[in-house]
Amino acid sequence: MHNVEHSHGGKEIATKEWLAQFNMRLPIDSSEIPDFKHWVNFNGFSPQQTGHNGYDFAAYLTQKGEVVLGLPVETNIRAVADGIVYGIYGRDGWGYANELWIKHEKKYGGLTSGYCHIVPTIEEGKEVRKGDIIATPWKDSGSEDKGPLVHLHFMMQTDWQTTPIDPRFIDKSIYAYNMIPPENPRLTIPELPTRTPFRVEHFKKVDVGTENDKFFQSKKRIR
Ligand SMILES: [Zn+2]
Secondary structure (H helix, E strand, C coil): CCCCEEEECCEEEEHHHHHHHCCCCCCCCHHHCCCEEEEEECCCCECCCCCECCEEECEEEECCCCEEECCCCCCCEECCCCEEEEEEECCCCCCCCCEEEEEECHHHCCCEEEEECEEECCCCCCEECCCCEEEEECCCCCCCCCCCECCEEEEEEECCCCEEECHHHCCHHHHCCECECCCCCCCECCCCCCCCCEEECCECCCCCCCHHHHHHHCCCCCC
16 A cells, blocks of 8 residues: 555645655654664544544554553654754644644755654754754643643644645654554554553653643744
8 A cells, every 4th residue: 555645635745756855754763762663553644534634653562562652751852854943832723732843944845844742952943953852752731632641743744834744754664553443542453463462651640730831831823
């Protein structure tokens, strides 16, 4: 299965061409996560079916064959390509609160990348290179409906924020293992043997009213 084109809102872009042009990486260096073996697709890109316009880096398979749900809070979140941090926002109306956006260089054709439920470690206006650390994960008071799960909601958009892009075009291996259904704690993973051991870790209480939360509430989305 390979989609040559992705369609959204009447707009279509040739993803093969799009992919070939760019030198990008995933926003998390998985070698920094202890015992990591592979990403598990917890809540993938499906803007038409579910309205979820990004990929949640939220679950992974360990070397021991367990699935861990949740990211270590100290995980570094990195710029996926060269660009400029052009916005740090609070709530955006879709529940993807605590956002940082990077506008990539002109050769990326209007591409932006967004990193949500994070604590930024860089300021607006700063230039970044691919791989630079820009944030760590945080569970904010956004309403993405995953409870206090520490995860990164990652999105990319092109045509100056009108067309969402599936992060599989950076690395399609993020879809090799799929959790079904993502809402249910008794998950199954069709690609793994049945009764895969399962651990839920790295949760943090939603802590409304913290300094971090106040910082983001003071930020107004301007786009
Ligand atoms: Zn998400």
